[in-house]
Amino acid sequence: MAELNFGGVIETVMTREEFPLEKAREILKNETIAVLGYGVQGPGQACNLRDNGFNVIVGQRQGKTYDKAVADGWVPGETLFSLEEAAEKGTIVCMLLSDAAQMQLWPTIKPYLTPGKTLYFSHGFAINWSDRTGVVPPKDIDVIMVAPKGSGTSLRTMFLEGRGLNSSYAIYQDASGKALDKVLAFGIGIGSGYLFETTFKREATSDLTGERGSLMGAIQGLLLAQYEVLRENGHTPSEAFNETVEELTQSLMPLFAKNGMDWMYANCSTTAQRGALDWMGPFHDAIKPVVQKLYQSVVTGNEAQISIDSNSKPDYRVKLEAELKALHDSEMWRTAETVRKLRPENN
Ligand SMILES: NC(=O)c1ccc[n+]([C@@H]2O[C@H](COP(=O)([O-])OP(=O)(O)OC[C@H]3O[C@@H](n4cnc5c(N)ncnc54)[C@H](O)[C@@H]3O)[C@@H](O)[C@H]2O)c1
Ligand SMILES: CC(C)(O)[C@@H](O)C(=O)O
Numbered sequence: 284m285a286e287l288n289f290g291g292v293i294e295t296v297m298t299r300e301e302f303p304l305e306k307a308r309e310i311l312k313n314e315t316i317a318v319l320g321y322g323v324q325g326p327g328q329a330c331n332l333r334d335n336g337f338n339v340i341v342g343q344r345q346g347k348t349y350d351k352a353v354a355d356g357w358v359p360g361e362t363l364f365s366l367e368e369a370a371e372k373g374t375i376v377c378m379l380l381s382d383a384a385q386m387q388l389w390p391t392i393k394p395y396l397t398p399g400k401t402l403y404f405s406h407g408f409a410i411n412w413s414d415r416t417g418v419v420p421p422k423d424i425d426v427i428m429v430a431p432k433g434s435g436t437s438l439r440t441m442f443l444e445g446r447g448l449n450s451s452y453a454i455y456q457d458a459s460g461k462a463l464d465k466v467l468a469f470g471i472g473i474g475s476g477y478l479f480e481t482t483f484k485r486e487a488t489s490d491l492t493g494e495r496g497s498l499m500g501a502i503q504g505l506l507l508a509q510y511e512v513l514r515e516n517g518h519t520p521s522e523a524f525n526e527t528v529e530e531l532t533q534s535l536m537p538l539f540a541k542n543g544m545d546w547m548y549a550n551c552s553t554t555a556q557r558g559a560l561d562w563m564g565p566f567h568d569a570i571k572p573v574v575q576k577l578y579q580s581v582v583t584g585n586e587a588q589i590s591i592d593s594n595s596k597p598d599y600r601v602k603l604e605a606e607l608k609a610l611h612d613s614e615m616w617r618t619a620e621t622v623r624k625l626r627p628e629n630n
């Protein structure tokens with residue numbers, strides 16, 4: 284594994300050069316990979332593995348996502364089964380059900396986890412909060428994780444573009460003595476670029492913090508606050524949206540994605556640089572206590588419990604869809620629809 288310097292801290296990283304696809308195929312050549320769940324990660328991982336030449340089957344309950352699996356070329360009775368049938372046939376059983384469903388269906392899946400099999404996750408949730416989820420694997424199986432650092436949709440589109448999404452990996456149980464080779468082969472098989480070492484606990488807590496924080500929750504909170512202030516002070520929707528979101532995603536984010544924050548700053552006016560450098564402090568100081576509160580809520584298991592409780596309610600989907608519709612129907616995101624149409628490439 285490569286030893287890389289991350290801002291002065293050395294970490295080990297597995298690269299595709301060191302662990303080529305041929306090696307991954309060789310390691311997993313006798314395995315049947317059963318992907319349980321065909322929501323967001325399921326399709327990304329199952330299709331990438333299939334395209335990379337692995338032996339993959341899908342387990343999915345009947346309904347909309349079952350039909351999506353058929354449309355993606357999975358054949359009922361050959362490569363597409365019920366959850367129970369797939370868990371029985373699979374030698375690597377992949378828990379790509381929603382985190383709440385992994386907990387609910389654990390008593391159904393567990394009997395199929397016979398000695399010598401491997402249980403695979405893409406999140407540390409079920410294992411790290413096993414006191415709340417009840418997911419306690421038998422001792423005579425391997426338990427591994429590859430957690431792509433991004434949406435399953437991006438995992439698939441980046442794979443099709445010849446790119447790769449980086450993932451972290453961890454081993455919870457190594458009954459076979461071969462779990463490391465297996466987890467690395469799996470990570471390369473699903474199309475990861477680089478594989479970062481972690482633990483189930485670190486992945487679970489950092490992932491929940493990230494998605495509640497800067498990746499999703501905090502970004503929407505910040506953008507909305509600025510949009511509202513601009514609107515309350517007489518700016519038009521298009522102006523408020525352009526100065527809050529459109530310029531960020533279209534012009535500035537690609538700059539700092541490519542060459543870092545200083546590069547983005549260097550490509551803006553001295554007026555912008557002075558003001559941004561002055562105001563990053565007050566923003567940091569206002570937000571850090573909120574991030575600290577969030578991290579405590581994650582690490583104590585409170586966030587996991589909220590997720591378990593809400594996801595287990597029968598009207599969960601209906602309520603979630605209503606909340607997402609309210610976001611969609613808000614002035615800010617309706618403005619976004621019109622602004623997106625005005626991108627020259629969309630005309
Ligand atoms: N969404 C992502 O891109 C992403 C990224 C990284 C890691 N993960 C992790 O990957 C795993 C899968 O996440 P996801 O977002 O793809 O899940 P999801 O919410 O899209 O659900 C996956 C599948 O679970 C099935 N399911 C839900 N409830 C069920 C039930 N009661 N009975 C039977 N089937 C049921 C659904 O039919 C669906 O096909 C999770 O551990 C998640 O934390 C997800
Ligand atoms: C894609 C994310 C946000 O990184 C993932 O953690 C998820 O839960 O969907």
Ligand SMILES: [Mg+2]
Pocket residue numbers: 406490491494
């Ligand atoms: Mg997550």
Ligand SMILES: [Mg+2]
Pocket residue numbers: 431432433490493494
């Ligand atoms: Mg994540």
